[in-house]
Amino acid sequence: MAKYNIALCIFLLSLLYITHGQLENEKSKKRKSNEFDVLIFTQRWPLTACFLWKESSEKHSCSLPKQEEWTIHGIWPTRYHTKGPQFCNTSLPFNPSVLTPLKNQLEENWIDVQNGSDPYSFWKHEWNKHGTCAVAIKALNNEYNYFQEGLKLLNIYNMMDVLAKANIVPGQKYMVENMLIGIEKVLNKRGQIMCAKDKKTGESYVNEIRICFNKTLQLVDCDDIYEFPTNCDRFKQITYPSSVPHDRRVEQI
Template sequence: MICKLIFATIAVYLCFIPHNVEAKRVSNHEWDILIFTQQWPVTVCKELEKHHTKKCNMPTKRDSWSIHGIWPTKLGTIGPGFCNRTWLFDPEQVRPIEQELIQVWTNIDADSQLYTLWAHEWSKHGTCAAVLDSLNSELKYFSKGLDWLTKYSMTDILEESNIVPSNTQGYRVLDIHNAIKNKLGVNPAIECGNEGGINMIDEIRICFDKNLVLHNCDGIRASKIIGHQVVATNCDVSKDVLYPEYGYKSSLYVQLYKLVSFIKWLTL
């Protein structure tokens, strides 16, 4: 009887251990695509001011998009993240490109240390992206972000479609989506912040497969139907999106923007 009980216990143990190990491996390490996220510093700064930051670090070129990160992602979910907690960020590894990172992979939160953003992006995302030979070091990971910003700068892509920063003119989410899709041939994801009930462009994300080829961002977040098109966005699609200029002041421009929007609505 005792032998049968021991045998049954071992059988159950052998049955469950591989399953649990595999489930952990999938949830912690497997991913489908890379999300390259660019952020609009003006909006990011306004979001930070809501919480604690009294002063923001802005990119050298003030009216330009900066890098937030490169995020390996499993479609339909979030992550993985922190795939190797022992692989800590070492500033010496990115010393050759540090000045470029300061300029365009800018830590906008002036209340934090210089390396805070880079350390977070490497620890959470870079250690997961490192399964690819092309991204298997800090220098490769951050250099790829610099390379992609040069090739796929949202500053340039939006400007080609006459979408430029303005404190009074808003843009339709669909127009922003189409400007990017027409240029790159893939669907982006568009993120908005909110300031006084106004959509403010926050982040634009483009995606790549494991061969670093552009890929649709469908599936990385909930989508909305605009007309006959599916757009990955959290923005309120019933309203225009403000793409604010550097020097945007909330109290003044919110009221001005609302006034301009109301006049525009009256004249439709």
């Protein structure tokens, strides 16, 4: 009987140990899934973004900034060579009232080109998908700080100014390599350029430019991020449009 009790105790302790280990592994996986290497600060060219929106439906119209400017798409915590993490913390719901002091700036600089949609829906999406992961960074540790930091980064690294310093201006065509080199010369760091391509004509339009930051918000090379350095055609000129392109079928690539 005593041997049976000892064996039972050993079995139960073993089971408890295994269960505890499994729980720790699950916790570890969850923690790991929220880890990231860099923050990608993504700016988009509203004229191309508008074209993509209009092309998806004849009923669509756009909201564009008052001035010809690059606008914020988001700050994206990212692991090297892949996308994400995303939607990290459902216990941090989006609160529109938090952004009231920033609303005017966001409406101009973090604009949703999709006319008719509630601007808060775009900001809510960015917060839920990316902001809840970025809170691991002290400077981005709540909703207000996340959006305020985006505005600060745009003020310092606005691609309108960066490209102009490299003699790259709207209304012209460029080899994507020259644009990448121009960005690197101005910022002393390598960024990423993303295009939208016209399937019928093969013409590519500049859509987004992404630059990278480490966890102390210091600018770093984007070398190891997904699709670095570009998805644009490397052998043809790409268009940096000065107006919304019309009458062409464009897909986001």
